[in-house]
Amino acid sequence: MNTTKRYTVTSALPYANGALHLGHLAGAYLPADIFVRYLRLLGKDVVWVCGSDEHGAAITIRAKKEGISPRAIIDKYHELNKGSFERLGISFDIYHRTSADLHHETAQDFFKHLDAKGGEFEEKTNEQYYDEEYNQFLADRYITGTCPKCAHTEAYGDQCENCGSDLSPTELINPKSTLSGKTPILKETTHWYFKLDKHAAWLQEWIENGQVEGKEHHNPKAWKNHVLGQCLSWLSDLRPRAITRDLDWGIPVPAKGADGKVLYVWFDAPIGYISATKQWAIDNNKNWEDYWKSEDAELIHFIGKDNIVFHCIVFPAMLKAHGDYVLPTNVPANQFLNFEGRKFSKSKGWGIEMHQYLEEFKDFPNKEDALRYALIRNMPESKDADFKWDEFVEFHDNELVANIGNFINRVVVLTNKYYEGIVPEAINNESAASELASVHTIITELCQEIEKYNFRNAIQKLMELSSVGNTYLQDVSPWKIWKEDPECQAVKNCLHNCIQIVGFLSVLCEPFIPFSSDKIRALLNLPKVNSGNLASLLDLFKAQKSLIPAGHKIGDPTLLFAKIHDRKDHSRLELIEKQKADLQAILDAEVPPHEPVKDTTTYDDFVKLDIRTGTIVEAEKVKKTDKLLKLTVDVGFEKRTIVSGIAKHYKPEDLVGQEVVLLVNLAPRKLRGVESQGMILTAENTKGELCLISPKQVFGNGFVVK
C-alpha cells in the first residue's frame, strides 16, 4: 500500500423508499466493509461514509399513495436500512441522511459556488406538463397515461412498468396528472443545466491515462475493465444535464427565479458524501477538509454498475468544476447479483431483503457471517453473479465449517487435551519452516488481493491459510506421537505453530467475517481485534516472534459454525428448504404473463380500421437495422411499400409469396428513411416470437377483413 495518509471511502447512498436486498449488500456495502476494515487493521486513517438518499419524486409519490408524509417514508426506511446494516456488521463510520440541515446547506453552497463561478451552468426553458388545479409543474413520475409502445394504461412519464421502455412525458397518450387526475397542460419552465460536455476532454485524459492537467493522479490499470469501458463509451456523447426539478420535496434551488424548484436528486445525492463526512468530523473532532480537499486524501467510491456514469463522470466533473476537491482514485463498481437465476424483484417477491434474511434466519448460528461469506465468495466483481441457496449451503458446510471451523476446533481441543489450554513452547522449530513460509506468502497475497479489490480471491486465501494448517496438522499427526510420548517436543512445536495460525486467522478473517473473528478471539482468550492489529502482526512475523506466546492460556473449545447438513439437527436444513420452497411457490403461482386487456372500444372505432388481405411480392432487409424489413405487398388494386419489424423472425426470401393481413389506411410514416404505407398484422407471444397472420387458404388480395 502506498504512503497515502487518508482514505475517504463512500458507499452508494441507498434510496430511502424501500428495503435493500442481498444484491445491494454484495454490490456496494460488503466490499467496502472489507476494504475499510482492512485499512483499519493496518492502522490507516480512514473514514467510510454512507447514508440515506431521501429526496426525489419517487418518495413523494409513494407517500401520496400510502396516504402518509414523505417524512414518514424516509424515516421508516432510513431506520430500517441503517438497522439492517448494523446487524450485518457493516461498519460505516457514519450513516447520515440527505434530509439533514447540514446536507441542505452543503448542497446549496455547492450549487451557489458553481453558479457564482460562472460558465458551469446554463438556464434553459422548455415546455413541461403543468397541473392547473394544483398550480405546479409535474415531475415525470407525476404523470401517467397510456404507453405508446404497449398500450399499458398506467405508464409513468419516465417509464412504463409493464413493458419496461423508457419514455418521456410527452410521449404518453392521454396524459393525466396524478395530483388532480386531470389532463395537464404544457407550460414553459426554466431549469438549470450543468454543462457536462465542456468537461469531456479532461475527463477522457483522467479516465484513460489517470492524469489530470499533466499530473499523475492514479493508475488507470487498477480500475476494473467494465468500469473503464462504460466510462469511455459515455464520454463520446456528453450533454448538459438538468440539475433542477419542479417539485416541492428536496433542496430548494438557491437562485433567483427558482421558486418551487429543487435540486435534482442526482445532483444533491453525491454531495451527501461530503455532508456525511462533515457531520462525522463534527462528531469526532476532525477536520472534514482533510478528507476531501487535501492532496494526500484518497477518495474511493463503492457502487453498483448502474451508478458508474454518475460516479466516474458526473460527480468528478462537479468536483473538478468546484475546484477545491480531490477526484476519486478508484471506483470499484460491482456488477449485479441475481437470485436463483433471476433478477431480484420486489414486486414478484423474488429474492430476499437484508432485514428479511435477518428475521427468517434469526435462529441460525452465525447467520451474519454465513451470509457475508456466501456473498463474498460469489461476489459480482467483474461479471454478474448468481446467488443460490445450494451454494450458500456448500460454502457454509464445506468451507466455513469443515475447513476453517474444523481446523480451529482441532487445535483448541488438542491444546486443551494435552496442555490444559496452555500454549506450549516451541523449541528448535526449524522443521516447520516451510509451513511458516507458506503462511507468510498467503498472508501477503491476501493483503494484495484486498488492495486490488479482489475480495473473492482474498477470501480464498483465508481458506488456504486454514488448509495449510489442516495439512500441517495431518503431516505431523501429533495425536500419534502423543500416544507414544506425551512429552515429545515435536507435539509442542506443532501445536504452538497451529495456535499461531489460528491467531493469524482471527485477525485476517475480521474484514470478511467479523462476528467469527470475535468468537475466535474469545476462544483464544484474546481481546477483539483492534485498529492496527494487522500491522503489528506483520511486524511480529517479520521479527519471527510468536503472535501468541507460550504460556498463554486459551479458552475452552466451542463450535464456531453449526453445520447445515447435520445428522442430528435438521432445523437449519429445513430453513434452507423453506426458502427454496417459497421460491418454487412463486414460480408455480405465476400466471402466464399477458398484455392487459385494453379499454372497451366501439364498433364505430373498429370499422375505422381498414384491414385487408394481401400478398408479399418483394422483401429485403432495411440497411443498418436489426429488425426492419422493407416489404412490397400486393393488395389487389395496388402495391404498397411496408416497413415491418419482423426481420428477426422471417427471412426475406421465405416471405415472398406469403399471404398476409394488413392495415391499409394507417397514416404513412418514415422508418429509417423508408416510407411505410401500412402495417402487417402479427401476433407476439411471451417469448417475443412473432407470427404473421394470414388467410387459411389461398384467398386473393385486397379483400376487407371485418
Added chain:
RNA sequence: GGCGAGGUAGCUCAGCUGGUUAGAGCGCAGGAUUCAUAAUCCUGAGGUCGAGAGUUCAAGUCUCUCUCUCGCUACCA
C-alpha cells in the same frame, strides 16, 4: 445497427506485457487417517482454451472475420 463486457475442465472462475506437458476451488473416483462438527490429508480422471483465418520460431494470450450470452443504445406502425 452502434458501444461496452464476456465466452477456458461437469459447475464457479484464475491465467500480467505471447514462451517449456493450460491452472485453482467445488463436484467425481481411489487411497490414508481418527485430534476434530462422518470433519481432515494424499493421489487420480476430466479441457482441439466459442468457430475460422492470419502475424510469429512460438498464441488461451496479438490482428481480422464470424458466432453466442449479458448490459446500454437506436429501431419495432
